[in-house]
Amino acid sequence: MKTIAVLTDFSKRAEHASRYALNLAQKIKANIILFNSFLVPADVPMAAQVAWPVVDYNEVKKDTEKALAELRRKLENELQKNRKAGAFVPLITCICEEGALANNIPELEENDNITLLVMATHGADEISAFMFGNNCRQVIDTATVPILIVPETSEIGELNHIVFATDVTYTDVQYIKALATFAKQFSAEITVSNVNPENPLDSDHDAAVRLFMNDVEQDVDYDRIKFRSIPNGNVKKGLEWLLENAKFDMLVMVHRKSSLFELIFRSSITKKIADRVDIPLLVYPYPAAVVPLI
Numbered sequence: 001m002k003t004i005a006v007l008t009d010f011s012k013r014a015e016h017a018s019r020y021a022l023n024l025a026q027k028i029k030a031n032i033i034l035f036n037s038f039l040v041p042a043d044v045p046m047a048a049q050v051a052w053p054v055v056d057y058n059e060v061k062k063d064t065e066k067a068l069a070e071l072r073r074k075l076e077n078e079l080q081k082n083r084k085a086g087a088f089v090p091l092i093t094c095i096c097e098e099g100a101l102a103n104n105i106p107e108l109e110e111n112d113n114i115t116l117l118v119m120a121t122h123g124a125d126e127i128s129a130f131m132f133g134n135n136c137r138q139v140i141d142t143a144t145v146p147i148l149i150v151p152e153t154s155e156i157g158e159l160n161h162i163v164f165a166t167d168v169t170y171t172d173v174q175y176i177k178a179l180a181t182f183a184k185q186f187s188a189e190i191t192v193s194n195v196n197p198e199n200p201l202d203s204d205h206d207a208a209v210r211l212f213m214n215d216v217e218q219d220v221d222y223d224r225i226k227f228r229s230i231p232n233g234n235v236k237k238g239l240e241w242l243l244e245n246a247k248f249d250m251l252v253m254v255h256r257k258s259s260l261f262e263l264i265f266r267s268s269i270t271k272k273i274a275d276r277v278d279i280p281l282l283v284y285p286y287p288a289a290v291v292p293l294i
Contacts, residue, residue, distance in 0.1 A: 001091075002030040003113040007101065007139070009036065010067050013120035015074070017150040020280065021118040022075050023157070024148075025090040028185050028294065030115070032092045034071055035108060037101040038064045061096060068094035102138035109144055115294050117147045140255055145292050146284050153278040159186040161248040165193050168212045173219050175254050175284050178291040180222035188249070189224045192216065193242060252282040 006021045008014040040057050072092050097104045166172045213227050230238040
């Protein structure tokens, strides 16, 4: 059965992400796994001459399982409260493992039913920054299935318009094809947006775009796809323009190193646009022999 794994640290942001995942699971008929990666304090290095108190592994695990069960109850209560006749009801289960979050992703993905990981953006508080600040990028680097990163301010509702950011790389056609399978479940429109800073809007660029979109039309069986160039060769300014002028519900990117993804997620750019982003970001892994479907 198709399954969404929600990576939670029990913060308010993570709880919002779990509710977003629950709404998504109902729409795509998927079950949910609530997953927490916990650390035993004695295993975490501290500054010189500072020691963690002795904490038993079983005690930490028991507390984690209790917190997961409480989150599951909250989600199940929401399902019961908002249940509509004939609507799909996801099964919600819980898993916790000791260790760094990114280190536990490969074992979690051994469950072949998992088609999507969902996690919250990290915040300013120390616990979330510790759990997700550094680990978020490590999870993106490690995962072999798509990851949905959900801001606390993102709305939970219909998915009508998806933007796929591309640098007009041919292999993106296969990712758009996989994304179309996901979008069909919502009848959502896909806008393919070119934000490549290396290609000015000249005749060569226009020819590359026409060739790319022709490949999309030939290979992707979905009639709700259009192309839109961002009117700026600078990545940061182009993204700011996109966020300010286009209304959409999800941004999608492919995680290629040393390309568009790297350029956008350099800290100097990310910090400048972070306050403007209130929509989920779906990240596809790269490379992939077969692009995973959601």
